[in-house]
Amino acid sequence: MATHAFVIIYGIASHAGMLPEMATASVAEIRSSHLELGTFGLLVLLLRAYSLGAGTYTGIEAVSNSMRILREPKVQTAKRTMRYMAASLALTAMGLMVAYVLFQVGTSRAGPSTPRC
Numbered sequence: 001m002a003t004h005a006f007v008i009i010y011g012i013a014s015h016a017g018m019l020p021e022m023a024t025a026s027v028a029e030i031r032s033s034h035l036e037l038g039t040f041g042l043l044v045l046l047l048r049a050y051s052l053g054a055g056t057y058t059g060i061e062a063v064s065n066s067m068r069i070l071r072e073p074k075v076q077t078a079k080r081t082m083r084y085m086a087a088s089l090a091l092t093a094m095g096l097m098v099a100y101v102l103f104q105v106g107t108s109r110a111g112p113s114t115p116r117c
Helices: 002-013 016-052 054-065 073-104
Strands: none
Touching: 002 016, 002 073, 016 054, 016 073, 054 073
């Protein structure tokens, strides 16, 4: 966890000056996508992105399946575990997405390149 936190914090902090520009560009991209795809198309795009991250539910299922081995009070322990999982997943995913945008991962700076197989 410490290495993940370090990399995410370093990635965002090292490009902190670009955050306002990134936020403005992101809002413009969302508006452009909405105009191009429409509300239904944007909703489909968001649902597709959500479905690609559905693997995160395995952790929730693991906690649900192991309720019988949790210490007492089981319900409160499970709720606390779920809150920790949700917070850590949200912060990690959001931090990685922001760092990806700041480092322009997936965008070509020197022109298009041909992937090699």
